[in-house]
Amino acid sequence: MCGITGSVWLRDDRRVDDELIRSMTQVIAHRGPDDSQTWCDPTHRDGQGRTMGVALGFRRLSIIDLEGARQPMANEDGRVRMVFNGEIYNYQTLRQRLQGSGHRFATEGDGESILHLYEDIGTDCFSQLNGMFAIAIWDATRNRLVLARDRIGQKPLFYSFKDGRLVFSSELKSLSIVPGICEEIDPAAVDEFLTYQYIPHPGTIWKGVHKLPPGHFAVLDSSGFRVERYWNYDPSIEHAISHGDAVERLRELLSDSVRLRMRSDVPLGSFLSGGIDSSLITALAGDCTDQPLRTFSIGFSVADFDETAYAAKVAGHLKTEHTRFEVTPDAIGILDKLVWHYDEPFGDSSAVPTWYLSELTRQSVKVALSGDGGDELFAGYDRYRALWLSQKLQRLFPVHKMPGIGLIQRLPDSNQQRSLVRRGKRFLEALGQPVVRRYLNWLQIFPESMRASLYTDEFVAELPGEDPLAFLESVWARSEGRDIVTRASTSDVLSYLPCDLMTKVDIASMAHGLEVRQPMLDYRVVEFAASLPVEYKFRGRRGKLLLQDAFADRIPGEIFTRPKMGFGIPIGKWFREDFRPLVHETMLADDAKISRFFRREAVADLVHSHESGQQNHGYRLWNLLVLETWLRQQS
Structure with missing residues (x-):
């Protein structure tokens, strides 16, 4: 590395x-x-x-x-x-x-x-x-x-x-x-940055x-x-395979992938979040060593963002040598360093906990295994379920035209990570759109209408005619003919995975001299997962079915059924409290660098709407703050 x-x-x-x-x-x-x-x-x-x-x-x-x-x-x-x-x-x-x-x-x-x-x-x-x-x-x-x-x-x-x-x-x-x-x-x-982060x-x-x-x-x-x-795999082709053979093949492929990634002449450990993917990788890695595997998780004081209790349960079950780091994220203190390392605007706020986890893990080992890729390969994201449900509803009746929908969309957002109001509003915003745009609605940070109101006339004149959606459309087209969940997950493998998740992990880990290996992303596993019938991975609004069928005996059963928790931070709360002075001193200042692109009053309205609790624009403000910080570093 x-x-x-x-x-x-x-x-x-x-x-x-x-x-x-x-x-x-x-x-x-x-x-x-x-x-x-x-x-x-x-x-x-x-x-x-x-x-x-x-x-x-x-x-x-x-x-x-x-x-x-x-x-x-x-x-x-x-x-x-x-x-x-x-x-x-x-x-x-x-x-x-x-x-x-x-x-x-x-x-x-x-x-x-x-x-x-x-x-x-x-x-x-x-x-x-x-x-x-x-x-x-x-x-x-x-x-x-x-x-x-x-x-x-x-x-x-x-x-x-x-x-x-x-x-x-x-x-x-x-x-x-x-x-x-x-x-x-x-x-x-x-x-593109404001669209995808x-x-x-x-x-x-x-x-x-x-x-x-x-x-x-x-x-x-x-x-x-x-x-x-040179990699010409075709995700539009579904291969016929029995469920039993699929289970056996996944066991073979993932076990061999982990085995290959255990080769190291320096100390090696494993990230362990307590989710399905990192728990499985840790279990399979434990099979490859005679010594207790070292595992690492990171916890936060805000319970809605802390899943280390699950990590501890898995560590006890697998008998690993577990280390739990607890940090109070100082995103203001590391913002300049974070932006400098990522080189260009990068708005995934989970880079903050990834940064801390890499920094602290490197104090003990030089190589860490990670469960990255499981959600994309085996349909684990909530947005796949939302897309599947929206497709079913659209076939029955035009839900987006029902009375009262507008009122629901005007409800104030919640700061909670898994707020039903917040998720429901995003779901309703997507109804009635073409399927690829419906999926973009779940991915984008700033919707097209919001970007249009944000941009100055001068900046709009500089933009080319090509829509940022063209990137997603190009990868979406690679799985022509497949079901909607497979198309969304395949698109993520070709876009979100390399552009966001791999960038996040590479920069955060390499900034600390830590090598992170991701067994789920062995190309043999990726190609196999893409070829499977969707019902082996996703059914009845549940994903990752084949992972459970293949490895149910390896980790506690509740890990497969507990609510999914993203690797996030309380970004909405921060922008109403910790970040508030910084936002006013930079993004809203007379010398704000983002004024080169964005209308001052539109940025101020966005900040006010968030600080007053009318809307939760935390992730959007984070992206704007990252861009402002990056622009200041260039001057």
Whole structure:
């Protein structure tokens, strides 16, 4: 687990010198505090004698082969070099095969298998890797640079190709110190951020700077720069399988996924929230060790947001060595640090508890397993049930036109995390819309009408014609022909999971030098879950059925039936109390940076509506505060 940087330039005047590549590498030192290396070849020429200089940088967090496996790494003749962030879980199988074909290995690490596999089959190698990764390979023989990102998007990779120079890094902050790259904010990205609370790939907050999409690779060579997809699974296809066979197959796949992710030469533990997913992963991890597994949970003083009692129950059942951290979140105190690490506006407020959990867990272990992905793969979110119910109701009668609906929608919101009024209002707002827009209604932070009232005329004029919904529509189309719950969950796997959850976990954990591994997101599990008939996962408004059928004997039964609790914070309460002075000193101040995009009176109305208790705009205000803080950091 590490951080990578680098550049290839096609003109001498676009060279990235030794000092700049070291600076690019140093700014992400938190991703790899154990080692740092750079390598440059500014004099390389392609077959026609044209400039093709290259520089690679690497920060290492040592997990496997602690003394060896240093990067940038080279093949036997030094013609192929690589920097790599992540873990390849099937590397031992690949290594045996490659040794059998004559390759000599200089290290015991997982990365060298990528290098030799690429030598044999080129860019086809990425489809044979089971892991989380961002990879850059310099191929002097073919005169090309190859970038690749794992299928699910667990590891980030940013790049900019401009004026004959490609620059890339694990984090945007490396690119921001290269002159001429992070210069102009993309108005479309601001619109997307307010819609989704993140900026979808392949865009970033900066014009001309991109995220390599999950499951894709990119090549820069004499023919130019191109991006291609290598993960071509088709979620529109449902496979016939008996329920009994599905149970057995899930047991095999998830158990093997956990086993592969237990390989580590440093202390390893598991996040344990007390929910279904983290409890199952912890139970399966316990099968792979003779010692009690170390588990970690985080608690808060507000009972509506604390589920550590369930975590303690599971820990006792599994006999883990459990640590419960209790914190009083100081979101004001960590806001600047949080925004700096995420590089671009990122509005998921659960980044706050994820930050604290990562920071405290890192004091005990260097690797932690997590249950991320279970809700998306096995239909665990409340919004899937709401979408399913809305579809049934719409077929019977137009509920959104019933008398009294408008009155219900005007009821004051509640601050409680699971408020029936709050959930009911969101449900009613979605009725009557096309299904993809109905689903967006459950995801979006600022509805289209609210964004329109918020934006200044000048900002509206800067926006492109493309609707932010186009991103969701594109992933929704991948599962054409499937039922509505499968379409929603598949869309989340391709959008919300990589753009929000994986970003949140990667940045919060790597800021503290902690590696987080997510067994649910083994691509074999992902493909299998997508192929299942929906009734195996979701039925009668209940989700995660197959997980219960396969693993009911592993964790206490009440864990499967207790109400779902998100990994959240009392954000609504904070904006009426703790955050109130900060909001007035920044977002409502005369020098408010967001006034570049938003009408002052509209922002003030939003704040007043929340502070007076008329509406709960906590999550919207958090997104605006994150954007304001980010803009101030740029000035």
